[in-house]
Amino acid sequence: MLSIENLHASIQDDKQQIKNILCGINLQINPGEVHAIMGPNGSGKSTLANALAGREDYQITAGKVEFDHKDLLALTPEERAARGLFLAFQYPVEIPGVNNMYFLKAAVNSIRKQRNLSQLDAIDFLKLVKEKMQEVGMDEKFLHRAVNEGFSGGEKKRNEILQMLMLEPRLAILDETDSGLDIDALQAVAKGVNSLRSKDRSIIVVTHYQRLLDYIVPDVIHVMVKGQIIKSGGKELALELEAKGYGWLECA
Amino acid sequence: MSNEYIKQVVNKNYEYGFVTAIESDTFAPGLSEEIIRKISARKNEPDFMLNYRLQAYRHWLTMKSPEWAHVHYPEIDFQKIIYYSAPKVKKDGPKSLEEVDPKLLETYEKLGIPLHERAKLAGVAVDAVFDSVSVATTFKEKLAEAGVIFCSFSDAVQNHPELIETYLGTVVPYRDNFFAALNAAVFSDGSFVYIPKGVRCPMELSTYFRINAANTGQFERTLIIADEGSYVSYLEGCTAPMRDENQLHAAVVELVALENAQIKYSTVQNWYPGDEEGRGGIYNFVTKRGACRGKNSKISWTQIETGSAITWKYPSVVLQGDNSVGEFYSVALTNHRQQADTGTKMIHIGKNTRSTIISKGISAGFGQNTYRGLVRVLPTAINARNYTQCDSLLLSDTCGAHTFPTINAKNPTAHIEHEASTSKIGEDQLFYCRQRGLNQEDAVTMIVNGFCKKVFNELPMEFAVEAQKLLEVSLEGSVG
Numbered sequence: 001m002l003s004i005e006n007l008h009a010s011i012q013d014d015k016q017q018i019k020n021i022l023c024g025i026n027l028q029i030n031p032g033e034v035h036a037i038m039g040p041n042g043s044g045k046s047t048l049a050n051a052l053a054g055r056e057d058y059q060i061t062a063g064k065v066e067f068d069h070k071d072l073l074a075l076t077p078e079e080r081a082a083r084g085l086f087l088a089f090q091y092p093v094e095i096p097g098v099n100n101m102y103f104l105k106a107a108v109n110s111i112r113k114q115r116n117l118s119q120l121d122a123i124d125f126l127k128l129v130k131e132k133m134q135e136v137g138m139d140e141k142f143l144h145r146a147v148n149e150g151f152s153g154g155e156k157k158r159n160e161i162l163q164m165l166m167l168e169p170r171l172a173i174l175d176e177t178d179s180g181l182d183i184d185a186l187q188a189v190a191k192g193v194n195s196l197r198s199k200d201r202s203i204i205v206v207t208h209y210q211r212l213l214d215y216i217v218p219d220v221i222h223v224m225v226k227g228q229i230i231k232s233g234g235k236e237l238a239l240e241l242e243a244k245g246y247g248w249l250e251c252a
Numbered sequence: 253m254s255n256e257y258i259k260q261v262v263n264k265n266y267e268y269g270f271v272t273a274i275e276s277d278t279f280a281p282g283l284s285e286e287i288i289r290k291i292s293a294r295k296n297e298p299d300f301m302l303n304y305r306l307q308a309y310r311h312w313l314t315m316k317s318p319e320w321a322h323v324h325y326p327e328i329d330f331q332k333i334i335y336y337s338a339p340k341v342k343k344d345g346p347k348s349l350e351e352v353d354p355k356l357l358e359t360y361e362k363l364g365i366p367l368h369e370r371a372k373l374a375g376v377a378v379d380a381v382f383d384s385v386s387v388a389t390t391f392k393e394k395l396a397e398a399g400v401i402f403c404s405f406s407d408a409v410q411n412h413p414e415l416i417e418t419y420l421g422t423v424v425p426y427r428d429n430f431f432a433a434l435n436a437a438v439f440s441d442g443s444f445v446y447i448p449k450g451v452r453c454p455m456e457l458s459t460y461f462r463i464n465a466a467n468t469g470q471f472e473r474t475l476i477i478a479d480e481g482s483y484v485s486y487l488e489g490c491t492a493p494m495r496d497e498n499q500l501h502a503a504v505v506e507l508v509a510l511e512n513a514q515i516k517y518s519t520v521q522n523w524y525p526g527d528e529e530g531r532g533g534i535y536n537f538v539t540k541r542g543a544c545r546g547k548n549s550k551i552s553w554t555q556i557e558t559g560s561a562i563t564w565k566y567p568s569v570v571l572q573g574d575n576s577v578g579e580f581y582s583v584a585l586t587n588h589r590q591q592a593d594t595g596t597k598m599i600h601i602g603k604n605t606r607s608t609i610i611s612k613g614i615s616a617g618f619g620q621n622t623y624r625g626l627v628r629v630l631p632t633a634i635n636a637r638n639y640t641q642c643d644s645l646l647l648s649d650t651c652g653a654h655t656f657p658t659i660n661a662k663n664p665t666a667h668i669e670h671e672a673s674t675s676k677i678g679e680d681q682l683f684y685c686r687q688r689g690l691n692q693e694d695a696v697t698m699i700v701n702g703f704c705k706k707v708f709n710e711l712p713m714e715f716a717v718e719a720q721k722l723l724e725v726s727l728e729g730s731v732g
Contacts, residue, residue: 020575054683055683056679076686078686078689078691080687081687081688084689089684093684095698095699097683097701097702097706098699103685106690106698107685108689110688110690110691111689115691136306146702167688195514241482
């Protein structure tokens with residue numbers, strides 16, 4: 001499904017300095033697998049998630065990424081979305097004045113159009129969205145508010161998961177979706193993600209904490225430090241990290 | 253890069269840049285008492301009109317072009333402007349649409365206002381002003397049934413001189429400012445509306461202005477009077493052909509609302525903005541003001557300003573009557589080298605007067621966008637309320653947004669709120685939308701429309717759609 005080979009990426013900071021953030025990432029994700037990427041602050045986890053989604057702030061300086069055997073890096077962000085790549089943002093953006101339902105419908109139909117599918121009409125759409133909202137425990141009133149405007153942290157994250165369920169991605173990347181969530185919201189998010197799990201869908205969960213992985217049990221855990229994956233293992237690796245921190249790996 | 257893209261979006265060409273070849277009756281350029289007498293004679297005006305024009309002209313000679321606005325342009329040579337240009341018509345002028353020069357009607361078609369159809373379908377009565385003379389007025393009869401007078405200013409001078417004499421210049425006196433004085437001296441036509449007591453105008457009234465002849469200053473004058481307990485919604489739309497030289501448009505709009513009357517005035521202004529380098533385009537120097545004379549009266553201005561090389565206008569409300577309400581909703585978009593200095597004045601005089609100001613400025617390219625507002629509460633205005641919100645959205649690194657709010661409260665019971673924000677269209681917002689599958693163009697349009705929503709909500713339905721489309725077109729090529 002996703003194959004990353006020797007990926008290097010850098011960013012230009014405020015002082016026009018080039019800073020290397022990803023320093024040779026290798027990652028292979030097969031259909032149906034759930035991978036967790038853990039690591040300390042500033043290790044490059046979010047950069048990896050954003051670079052895969054096509055954020056233009058990052059310069060890809062070397063390496064290659066294939067998504068369904070196609071060159072992912074040659075695609076615009078919207079083309080990546082149309083092919084089924086979804087990023088649940090760490091900090092979902094507010095879009096004042098743009099109705100949440102309108103946004104969601106525009107997104108769904110834009111992606112359907114790019115996939116040569118018919119447009120969902122208002123009635124079918126509404127039925128579907130209400131169903132999915134129930135799944136993530138969101139009140140319908142959020143449909144009529146502006147996108148993420150004035151939403152609490154937890155509401156924003158639920159909204160991300162709602163979008164994910166509506167867009168039915170092939171590869172979902174969750175960028176620290178668990179940060180700042182209370183236990184109810186965490187469970188709602190996990191429930192949404194788990195409902196999406198299937199043999200032809202893959203998920204990447206980027207997180208600091210082992211807590212989320214109690215609810216979304218990964219097949220593989222990677223530890224990222226200073227822009228490289230320095231250790232991979234099964235789900236038990238998360239417990240070890242929880243107990244020992246990242247220090248022992250960095251020294252190793 | 254998205255910057256490149258936004259440039260493309262904003263740089264779409266002006267679609268209304270055609271010229272209509274029509275024989276016109278045009279004066280030689282220049283301004284003098286003689287020209288003013290000629291205009292007045294050509295229009296067969298009564299003495300009070302000529303006197304008004306001459307007084308205004310003499311006063312104008314003592315005035316100087318204002319320099320306080322945040323706009324820059326070379327000095328205007330007022331002797332090079334043609335002050336009167338009318339399409340040549342058969343002796344008595346058109347009696348109905350059938351008699352109107354088909355070329356004129358074609359022009360309106362191109363502008364997207366097929367008079368007959370649009371009027372019938374939308375139930376809109378259109379008073380179309382082509383250069384200086386009003387050429388066609390539809391739905392006159394239906395309006396007449398309701399007692400509504402909706403006609404060209406010239407017709408009103410001929411047929412309702414008593415109303416003109418009573419109200420002309422009472423809201424915007426010719427001494428008010430340089431361009432208002434110039435307008436008072438030379439205005440050639442415009443629209444006139446009178447809504448009698450207790451009448452709710454049965455349809456939206458609409459005027460489309462168009463500057464066609466080269467080097468013609470268009471000085472139109474609009475006067476709307478809503479008598480006690482009446483209501484009217486008035487729509488104004490503007491376009492002009494593309495020309496290299498700048499054209500001056502100095503209009504005056506006066507609104508009078510008597511007791512319990514309401515006037516809603518909506519403008520979609522799309523004058524030619526000049527090219528990418530800032531050549532050509534309209535100088536839109538307009539004075540618009542409404543007077544809430546009676547108790548419980550209400551005047552509401554809504555404007556969508558996307559055109560003109562320079563916009564200088566401050567639709568204002570004088571809140572004289574107790575409990576009267578003034579509103580100003582504005583979207584101003586500047587792209588390329590466009591400059592806009594716009595805002596409002598809310599003058600609170602009566603008790604319990606309320607005003608609301610919502611201003612949304614969008615700047616792209618090298619556009620300069622200024623909000624300038626005054627909220628004045630006089631000692632008599634007990635319990636006056638004002639709420640102002642003014643937001644700026646920047647779409648490039650080379651544009652500018654400026655805000656100059658002035659608050660002047662002379663009554664301790666006044667309650668005034670002011671909120672302001674400036675933001676750059678977020679790469680974050682764009683990326684978010686694109687990650688959800690929207691292409692960049694749709695994403696920009698969606699974000700900008702969201703930004704303007706509070707103002708669009710105030711527009712009549714058909715206009716709101718038009719405004720969104722216009723914004724889309726004006727934005728083509730613009731985020732950075």
